Amino acid sequence: MLLIRKKRGLGAGKINGPGGKLEPGETPLQSAIREAQEEIGVTPSQLEERGLLHFQFTDGYSLQCTVFIARAFTGEPIETPEATPMWFDIDGVPYDDMWEDDQYWLPQVLAGAHFIAWFEFDGEKMLSKDVRFV
Ligand SMILES: Nc1nc2c([nH]c(=O)n2[C@H]2C[C@H](O)[C@@H](COP(=O)(O)OP(=O)(O)OP(=O)(O)O)O2)c(=O)[nH]1
Numbered sequence: 001m002l003l004i005r006k007k008r009g010l011g012a013g014k015i016n017g018p019g020g021k022l023e024p025g026e027t028p029l030q031s032a033i034r035e036a037q038e039e040i041g042v043t044p045s046q047l048e049e050r051g052l053l054h055f056q057f058t059d060g061y062s063l064q065c066t067v068f069i070a071r072a073f074t075g076e077p078i079e080t081p082e083a084t085p086m087w088f089d090i091d092g093v094p095y096d097d098m099w100e101d102d103q104y105w106l107p108q109v110l111a112g113a114h115f116i117a118w119f120e121f122d123g124e125k126m127l128s129k130d131v132r133f134v
Pocket of ligand 1: 006009011017022063065099100101102
């Protein structure tokens with residue numbers, strides 16, 4: 001599985017999938033493809049929408065994320081100022097280096113599941129979770 005180590009912004013230092021904020025007029029699918037291009041120089045294809053994440057931070061910040069997996073890509077993964085590309089075995093996902101909530105939905109997503117989830121965070125500390133597989 002091709003992931004990134006994020007170099008700046010929210011979650012800097014963590015392993016994650018490529019991702020980021022929607023630009024005006026953009027769909028989540030278009031944004032997912034653009035972010036992978038910008039962050040590691042690849043164009044993902046055969047994307048599948050698998051989940052919806054809702055994060056509420058104690059400082060008032062909140063965000064909603066749409067989760068996709070991609071079955072293929074074109075291009076060669078490259079390091080950019082935003083991210084370093086990294087390959088992992090499906091059974092060696094580095095949950096200790098990822099956002100705390102990922103361990104509660106990514107294993108199921110990799111096994112084929114769809115989900116919707118709500119999490120509360122104080123900084124990088126998860127305070128509560130509600131994960132529903134649908
Ligand atoms: N897997 C996972 N991803 C998360 C969690 N929390 C969280 O913000 N993210 C993702 C959503 C975004 O892709 C990214 C947050 O980064 P950001 O808001 O600074 O956005 P960015 O710098 O990547 O985007 P941009 O400014 O380039 O558009 O991390 C989480 O708990 N798990």
